[in-house]
Amino acid sequence: MPRRKTDIEPAEDETALVLRARRGDSVAFGEIVRRYQRAVYRVAYGYTRNTADADDLAQETFVNAYRAISRFRISEPMFPWLARIATNLAFSLHRRRKRRPESSIEPLLEAGKQWGVDDDPARHAENRERESHLAEAFGELSSEHQAVLLLRVMEGLTYDEIARALGVPAGTVMSRLARARTDLRARLAKRTGESK
Structure with missing residues (x-):
């Protein structure tokens, strides 16, 4: 059966996914989310120590990543970039709440x-x-x-x-x-x- 151009290759590398996501391929970005959602959630939960806030923070991380995917350096690994976005969002949340984020x-x-x-x-x-x-x-x-x-x-x-x-x-x-x-x-x- 021929593959559709939006199908994800089983071991498609990150660079190809990023390039496809930059062209607006939502399936490719969905695969990026699937690969990193647990790790991003753990970072978010570590800062918020609250499942609802961690869910929101993780979701916001991926929304921001999608908007900024054109600025992602393909030569760099994806997770540190996502962790930086999550960290910045957590610090913003902390400033908004004017209290120290609880950490797991x-x-x-x-x-x-x-x-x-x-x-x-x-x-x-x-x-x-x-x-x-x-x-x-x-x-x-x-x-x-x-x-x-x-x-x-x-x-x-x-x-x-x-x-x-x-x-x-x-x-x-x-x-x-x-x-x-x-x-x-x-x-x-x-x-x-x-x-x-």
Whole structure:
């Protein structure tokens, strides 16, 4: 059966999809959305910690991406560009609401693997208390520090990808990440009474 020109090839590369989307091919842009919707949603949820806001933010990210697809650099990977759009929208939402965006710390907990599931109720209670301390400490970090931690830990982006997503030099990403980790450790130590 012959293929329609709007059918997506099984492993059609990103460049071809972007070029087709630039020509107004909605099927191609739909494939871009399909490929990245979960990752964009995770970034959005990390900032909003609210499913409705995350849905809205993710949708707005793709609307903005569609409008700006002609400015996307084909030589660059797509996800950092989408993450930057989502991050900018999250910061705008934060400014509109005049409050710090809440961020999900579940990926940080999973990445740490420090507090596994345990059948011992006492340990389970201790783990929940540590998670609570971590969530509170993480919520007190600046938006810049939350952003680099979320993109590094939750999405596993490289320093260069985070730099592109946030529109800052890679050196800035590295220093923010180091400061964010130090600040988070200090805030945790203060809460738990443990020394650094």
